[in-house]
Amino acid sequence: MLELKDFEAAADRLKNVIHNIPLSTSCTFSAMTGAEVYLKYENQQKTGSFKVRGAYNKIMKRFAEGDLHAVVASSAGNHAQGVAFAATAAGVKSTIVMPRSAPIAKVSATQGYGAEVVLAGNIYDEAYAKACEICEETGAEFIHPFDDEDVMAGQGTIALEILRDLPGVDMIFVPAGGGGLISGVAACAKQINPRIQIIGVQAEGAPAIANSFRTGERTPSDTVHTIADGIAVKTPGEKTFEYIKQYVDRVVTVSDDEIASAVLLLLERCKQVVETSGAAPLAAVLNNKVDVKGKKVVCVLSGGNIDVSFIHKIVEKGLITRCRQLKFSVLMPDAPGALEHFSHIVAQQNANIILFQHDRVQTDLEIGEAIIHVVCEVGGVDHAKRLIDTLTDDGYKVFTSQI
Known part of the structure; x- marks a missing residue:
């Protein structure tokens, strides 16, 4: 099980690599909700998302052990860039399998970080199967995007930074797809202060963790359909779900319209480009999925790698929703x-x-x-x-x- 020392060790590996992004308060969103709303802008992070934290921690830990020569990953985009960046920094070959539906901007960025990109399948799960085939054929090591404790430890360093900036935080809202981010943040935050509430946020069209949390056992979704491609995962991780059951307080869902409206608000009011999955926590807070009045609330805006050609569609959807x-x-x-x-x-x-x-x-x-x-x-x-x-x-x- 992950202990606080694992998160601190990950933070030490990352300290001279990732950007230090302090929490930002939002008077606008605070007034809209009756809470003190703070935003954790991981869209400003190196490679454009939080994913670099887990990928870098995993790869550098394995590289230090001396037997890492090539890595393979499957990803809708953000994990891909994190793995490519970390592998190049370590001097090892990286191959990334991405769904054919992955935004062009994420494919190009991944190649720009030095990875070979293979397009396979239409959703993450199909890309994952192809990545496993490549590992068997080449002997490369698979870097899982979420179901790996070293990856979770890297993602959980976000909690250390949140508590550094806001020791009195009451609630942390976190996007949830496969569960790597929320399991890491929850395990880290709860070991420091058990009273902090951790709220997972999923898209209504990809509610596997929400359904699993309700039933108490991993419950895959038959299909996924959402504009939030970064959290469009059919099946939660085995390891991540155990942490979620232990440390997460609630899991809620938001509609695509609510997500689009949040993306638009972030553009208009905060001048921030946040991808759809990253805007899900703010959508949950603004649409009263949980009572936040009088609370100090942090929304983890997990990434900003949105395809420029897709922005106008999101903006139009947000304009209609609002x-x-x-x-x-x-x-x-x-x-x-x-x-x-x-x-x-x-x-x-x-x-x-x-x-x-x-x-x-x-x-x-x-x-x-x-x-x-x-x-x-x-x-x-x-x-x-x-x-x-x-x-x-x-x-x-x-x-x-x-x-």
């Missing part, structure tokens, strides 16, 4: 001047039309009717309601599922 964009349809007469009148009402309400589709051929329309599908920029729920109410008062039949 009702900054309003999607609706309106039934109107198919007559001259009808569109002009509609547009005039929208303009009077200071809403901006950014998408417009005029449909005269929908099968359930009466003769002389048309339906228009609209996306407007609005200032939030209250603004959206005023626009809908004004259109309704003017006789329009409005259809929307947002408000």
Whole structure:
């Protein structure tokens, strides 16, 4: 079992390697929740995520033992970069197996750190199977992304830093996929101060740890489907789940819409690019998955390696979730001047039309009717309601599922 000295030894290996990123407080998120909200920006960490901690600790510990010559890893991206960085630093060959769905930015970054990248399978579990094949064929050592105590010890150094900066912390919210990060943080923090609550956060579309925590035994998910690719894992680790059962207080889930909204808020309010899995803890806090009022709360924002080509999709999803964009349809007469009148009402309400589709051929329309599908920029729920109410008062039949 991991002891406090294991985390301290890992911190010693990492002290001249990783970035020292103090906790940041957020007045905005504190006001929104009634808690003292602090953010641990691991998106600013070397290689762009916390994963470098565990990978570097494992590889350097094994390298010091004198018989490490090549390593293989499987990863959706962040562990890949951590292993590639650490292996190159140690002067050993690294081969990384990534799912075909891995963001291009993560593939390129992994290659940039000196690894050979092999794309196989559509999810992590399939990439893992391929990595095991390569290890059998080549004799290289497999560096597990989460189910390894040396890896967990490296990830758990985050807890040492949190308690250094905020000794009185009440709750730590941690993303959970395979369980390496949350098991390490929980084991470390609880051995220092057992009263600290550790809350795991999963995506609703990949709830294996949440389900396992509820049943008390490892319960794989049949499928995973979420925008949070970094925590899209079907099966929790055997070792990690034992630590989770012992040290974690609760595991909650958040929707993709809630995650996207958190990513957008971090961009707007904190000027921070945080990947979807990394934003899950903040999503849980902002959406009251746990009562945090009056508590000192830390959200571990685990990484920032988001594909630039994917950001606009997340931002758009976040805008719709927060009702900054309003999607609706309106039934109107198919007559001259009808569109002009509609547009005039929208303009009077200071809403901006950014998408417009005029449909005269929908099968359930009466003769002389048309339906228009609209996306407007609005200032939030209250603004959206005023626009809908004004259109309704003017006789329009409005259809929307947002408000």
